[in-house]
Amino acid sequence: MDFTLLIIIIILALIFDYINGFHDAANSIATIVATKVLTPFQAVLWAAMFNFAAYFISKYIIGEFKIGNTIAKSVDEHFITLEVILAGLVAAIIWNLVTWKLGIPSSSSHTLLGGFMGAALAKAGVFSQIIDGKEIDVINYAKVVPTFLFIFLAPLIGLIIAYFITVLILNICKKANPSKADRWFRRLQLVSSALFSLGHGGNDAQKVMGIIGAAVICYHMNMGDVAYTSLESADRFAHFVEDWGWVPFVSFTVIALGTLSGGWKIVKTMGTKITKVTPLEGVAAETAGAITLYLTEHFGIPVSTTHTITGSIIGVGITKRISAVRWGVTINLLWAWVLTIPVSALLAAIVYYIFSIFM
Structure with missing residues (x-):
């Protein structure tokens, strides 16, 4: 029974990975499509290629998968069961599909994290328990609190960096020929979108790896x-990566395939509804987003690329x-961001209770 559940979880996790790819395709390609530098098909092909290339950077250059480790340890191991993980995944898939259908760019990362925590809390029935004479929290707050904070900090950091990059470019190029500068920034958008796609792949594929x-x-x-029970808790994820080496490769491959499928409703929201974007601004936004993703990946903090x-x-x-920013759209997005974790957690708790009746 346990092995069957494990196989079901792996399949569902990869389905989530695929959905994450087409749900978040807009993150990498919205500006490059909005500025007509690439057609939608060319854009998703470009983004998918660099989503996949991120695997080689994470494995051979960075040398570890810190974000996957953070997700895997967001719930204390005493409260992790295969049923908990299954319920969290089902809830995350449902919420991702609902927000994709509505064209809301919510966070796949926080959906997955909320589902995992909600199912674990449903199993425990409390926020902490006394185990072997020690009070153990169900949620590993040291891992989870930074993720909560970065719901607000990630977009703020991206905003600040993008603002200063744009101002810097405008000052450097103020005497440039407008049409010549536009041609250059169209070319540079290929570079900036590639950099952002690398960050997206490295950040989001690892979340599925973690689950x-x-x-x-x-x-x-x-x-x-004994290969696992004899290890300290902190060393088990590294052993898993070594023992199940195909999982990282497949996770990055599947998210790239999902990106190829696109997410056109969200592209429209990201590329046109927030503010009109020129090639120059596209370069600034994607470069700022990429810098933010690389910084947070370095510290092992799973943030939302969205x-x-x-x-x-x-x-x-x-x-x-x-006034160039359509603040009404932005406020609606903010509500979606804030609600994602509690809604997916509640949904996962309901799914877990349903599963507990039949399993």
Whole structure:
């Protein structure tokens, strides 16, 4: 039964990975499509290629998968079961599909995290328990609190960096020939969107890895596998990556395939509804988003690529004037961001209770 559940979880996690790809395709391509530098098909092909290339950077240049480790340890191992992970995944898939259908650029990262935590809390029934004489929190706050904070900090950082990059470019290029500068920035958008797609792949594919890792570790612990039970908790994820080396490769491949499918409703929201974007501003927004993603990946903080690029687009918008940003759309997006974790957590708790009746 446990092995069957593990296989179901891996399949569902990869389905989520695929959905994440087409849900978040807009993050990488919205500005490059809005400025007509590439056609929609060319744009998703470009983004997917660099989503996949991020695997080689994470494995061979960075040398570890910090964000996957953070997701895997967002819930204390005493409260992780295969049923908890399954319920969290089902809830995350439902919420992602609903927001995609409505064209709302919500965070796949926070959907997954909310689902995982909500199902674990439903299993425990409390926020902490006394285990072996020690009070253990269900949620690993040291891992989760930075993620909560970056719901607001990631777009703010993206906004600030994008604002200053735009102002810097405008000052450097103020005497340039407008048509010649426009041609150059169209070419540079290929570079900036590639950089952002690398950050998107490295950030988001690892989240699925983290969930699969939590399931695999749980399965081996239940089986009494000495290769896992003999290790300290902090070392188990690294052993999983080494032991199940195909999981990172497949996770990055599937998110790239999802990106190829596109997410056109969200492209429209990101590329045209927040503010009108020129090639120059597209370069600034994507570069700012990429810098933010690389910084947070370095510290192992799973952030939303959606939040990051939205903040960056707002940052370039306010360099023109405050009214250039459609604040009504932006406020609606903010509500979606704030509600994603609690709604997906509640949904996961309901799914877990339903599963507990039949499993």
